Amino acid sequence: MRISWFVLVLVVLFTLELLGPVREYVILPFTGLIASVSAAVTQLFDSSVQSHGIILQNINNGTAVSIQPGCNGVEAMICLTAAIVAFPASWKHKLYGLLFGFLAIQALNIVRIISLFYLLQWDKEWFEWAHLYLWQALIILDALIVFIVWVRMLPEPEDDQVEPQAA
DSSP states (O other), rough: OOHHHHHHHHHHHHHHHHHHHHHIIIIIIHHHHHHHHHHHTTTTTTEEEEHHHHHHHTTTTTEEEEOOOOOOSHHHHHHHHHHHHHHHSOOHHHHHHHHHHHHHHHHHHHHHHHHHHHHHOOHHHHHHHHHIIIIHHHHHHHHHHHHHHHHHSSSOOOOOOOOOOOO
């Protein structure tokens, strides 16, 4: 892996994420979409859940979670993107890795949001612990596992300079 590429991509993407227009026109709408998907999944077994923008709320008891930037999987995806871009592989394989990584990170993030939503209704202290410690680590671990799986699935590099040996 080329460390300089890894650091450069991290710095560029994290800087872009912090820019006001990117937050307003990309990050917040994406976070709203995550809230809507979380509500749609939850409504399969609980019709009392709705989303409003970045809020997931139980309409019966008023309990709500706000999905803030940093809780939408974007940072984990930035780390995964930097690792994949820096790794020597074809762009075709890199795009497959990014797509698979995006789906894996967001699927786990939906599970995270729904679990935290119900954990908040059950016990606020457990919610805080799971939110700040458990799920933060699991989302980053998800990105790491996706990267490892992606690397292991890459085809062996072809070495054009190796001549076949006679048996």
